[in-house]
Amino acid sequence: MTPDAVAVAVMIILLFPMSYFTLASPAFLLVRLDIQPVAQLLRGMFNAHFLVMRVVGIIGTVALLLDGRPLAAVGVGMIAALAIWGRRRFMRRVDAQLSARDAGDAAAARRLRRLHWSAMLGNAVLLVALVAGIPYIATSA
16 A cells, blocks of 8 residues: 555544444434433443544554654544543443433433533544545645
8 A cells, every 4th residue: 555545544444433423423312311221322322432433543543653654643643542531531421420310310311411412522523623634644755
């Protein structure tokens, strides 16, 4: 592969899980999050998204480093670091709201909805940044 092909392949591979989350997560806006199976499915989607982004980000970072693109590797590495750090923090917050909801806290579903919106917004910002960066990363080294 040429350096352009490696960089473009990494970006496309990163786009898949981010695009899936962008398309799948708005469906949860149509249902109530105080229903346990719905909230558990939302939690599972968040967990899977963070795990996939962590793995893809680490692999992409290593591929870009081996390809001699340290600046691009830093950008992708930051996405991986955000997925690693963000998963732990975000899942703790989701679990706290699910526990509060199960304990009878009526406002927990609203707080869970805010977490859902924040995850969608964060993913959208990263997705736009990634798409905007493709022309810069895809150019020859």
